[in-house]
Amino acid sequence: MNIIVCIKRVPETTDADISIDKSGKDIDKSSLVFDLNEWDSYAIEEAILLKEKLGGTVTVISMGGEESNESLRKCLAMGADDAIRLTDPAFNGSDGFATARVLAEAVRKIPYDLILTGTQAEDDGYGQVGVVLAELLGIPHAAVVNRIEVQDKRLKVHRELEGGLEEVVEIDLPALLTIQTGINEPRYVSIMGIRKVAKKEIKSFGAPELNLKADEVGLSGSDIRLEKVFLPPVGEAAEILEGKPEEIALKVSEILRDKGGLS
Amino acid sequence: MDFELTQEQKDIQKAAREFIQGEYDKERILEWEQTHTFPRDIWKKACKLGFIGIHFPEEFGGQGYGVTENILIVEEFCRKDSGVGIALSLVDFSSELILRFGTDQQKKRYLIPVTKGEFISAGAYTEPDHGSDITLMSTTALKQGDSFLINGTKTFITNGCLADFFVVLCQTDPHAKPPYRGQCTILVDKGTKGLEATEITPKMGIRMTSTAELSFSDVRVPVSQLLGEENKGFYQVLEFFDESRIEIASQALGISQGAFDRALDYVKQRRQFGRRLVDFQITQHKLADMATKIETARLLTYKAAWNFDQKRIDPKLTSMAKMFAAKVAVEVADEAIQLLGGYGYITEYEVERFYRDAKITEIYEGTKEIQKNTIASALIGKLK
């Protein structure tokens, strides 16, 4: 089975102090650590597991600047066979739709049976790139997938719904799935993997190689535009409990008594 | 001049960081520390991923990289946790002697299992009466037919109670003049009759690493266990130190960085006198000093590693790196405790452990005084 995985390198922000940059349209990323998007790490692991079971190849594709090589190399080291980076100044500012359009042109150049993407990205959270990509390629898709069983030329997949419910669907190959976290346990990168990567070349394509015109991609090819970012109104409701740990503990016990009926 | 790590080196650094972050678990580690337990499952995983013996050639189970790549891993491991980091970085201690001087058969027999997580190695040089000065050893290995008969005591031997084999520095010719021309390194397997290991405990730091006394009483090993040429043991060990001391420097470097990370995190949160500690200029200057020292230690350590990988032996540079990085580790960990105040003194906050673990880097594999002797003799030699 030949699998394509679309991935993205994103800043890690959960534990970080974040502030808005000078443009007012993004956060200041200068001191942030970047890594493979969490959802994508499950997608690449799933692809490698399928390859290990069924044979075939795994190709990773990322649209992004040269720094995306870091995440592409990580995927190669985990076990992917090939990596392609899509880089062009014209791609800057692409929304989810424009991103999918760029990816689609790259995917068309490669034979595949299955495409995996993450369900969403940690940074912009569009949750749309994979499904749009399927539409542009004219192949069936399923979003928010947390289990895959291969049955000949079909897949049986579980889609995660709300409230602990799952939907089981059957889907013909070639198909695209957006992968949900928890579907597997992404592996560590091994030194053997890194050695393998060192010999690999990461191909890079720009807009001309993909036959994309400048107005089809980037800001001008996007349907939506980010005007400005701002901090969400913080602590509207929360009364911050201050003081020594013991004092805070006392307040918590009072709240538990008053609101939770704890004697 | 190029101060940039290669892409591959950066990838290795990142892989090591992600691995140790994934395995790091404070509660478990504090328990291991208290019970003097070696982090066995992390060691096994590290081997499986190729971190251990990364600097051995492929044919002997390694990954064919150099000291630089090895010390990048050691630094990351020690940065996340000084105790686990040191324990892991020493599981192959002295294996490099086999790499440099062993026969192909010895390399296959000992090195491959080390990389696979089947063997732990140890190097036994120090004796109760011979520490900094190993020019004469009381442990003797006398040739009798086709075997050596070993008698004596070695002390402070890292991995002593865990190791599967030992590289033992012995006096083979007690009459050699000077005596260090009559020394050999001999490979002794665990469980050989007459060999006994006793844990030396409790100790100040590196408590997840075993430190033991070895006693050899009529231990008989075949002459094929001799490492390299006869009577070259002393020289072999000095040559080995030239590599291994860079690894100790990187342990120290990682510990400094780890202590610094924790202190920085803390001073950004802790408030006194209505301000965060980090808002006081005194704190800022402390951070600046710590960071500068760490960066200097890093430059020296990386340079020593790079130089070694260029196939150049420069004991002076190695000793400078080891001495300086170790000193920085002790100073930075000390300052980290100070920045955390009373909390810094409490086990749960880790920096006191980093401090205790840092101290060993100023002692083993040549005390800082011995490093200075090495540096000075190189300098004076040049002046002549």
Next chain:
Amino acid sequence: MKEIVVIAEHRRGELRDITWEMLCKGRQLAESAGANLNAILLGKGVNHLAEALKPKVNKVFLIEDERLESYNSETYERALVRLITERKPWLTLIGHTATGMDFAPSLAARLKMPLATDCIGIEIEGETCSVIRQLYGGKINASVSFVKQGPYMATLRPGAFPVLEKDPLPGEIVPLPSPLAAETLARRFLQYVEAAVAEVDITQADILVAVGRGIKDAENIPLVKEFADSIGGVLACSRPVVDKKWLPKGCQVGTSGKTVRPKVYIAIGISGAFQHVAGMKGAGTVIAINKDPKAPIFNVAHYGIVADLFKIVPVIKDKIKGLRKS
């Protein structure tokens, strides 16, 4: 006159909360823009749902077909492409749910309609529309505009829009013939399955102690477990904790987990991503413990404690134990 349509989401014979949320927001938008508010309902044997929708809209467009009995992106898309192409609504609203995430992007792409996903705010400004979305897991908000002229499509975040009582509209059910032909589908619905249930039912607890990724490792779970025990609470968690297999799936609170309404909910080391919040915002009192003062969880909590959980939780536990003994 402009038209705003809401694609009604339903499952197993029931309309889902997001539908009411969209209708309420849709009503407000329709009023401000002088537009009609209509709903589209696809399914089989869903007349009762159409009836329920009626007072909330001007028209309910109802397409019933066996092939629409269970949700399937392919049949949904086919039916909707036809309907939307014909009616050309100025704004189409879809839920940002597991269902909406599955069909809205491809539907918009096929219709070449601009789409803004996961909106937590949406307003009509003259001939265009602007939305608010969240970035970086809810740490930053962004105001986003559409570049081109309408029609537009937007998916709305569940739980982000309140449901308010409004005067009923003179709704009318408009049954439409199914545009679906007997063709083979590349994707087929098989069945629903319930994820494995936990031993303890977290939906029944009065006090829930929920732990998130901030707990760092499985080995630290006992710390919060003991705390929960000490206050007679039950342990729950956010999704990453389940993904990493530190706690069973049945403990998960949020859109893909359980919805809970305890008297007191204590969120420990949880950032407050909307998928989590959606499952616990019905709690009587929420106490959040997080070391990041900017964590979005503090926006939904009644009480906040900005501290390292490893330091504060043991103190609270001991204090309460002490108090309860005396």
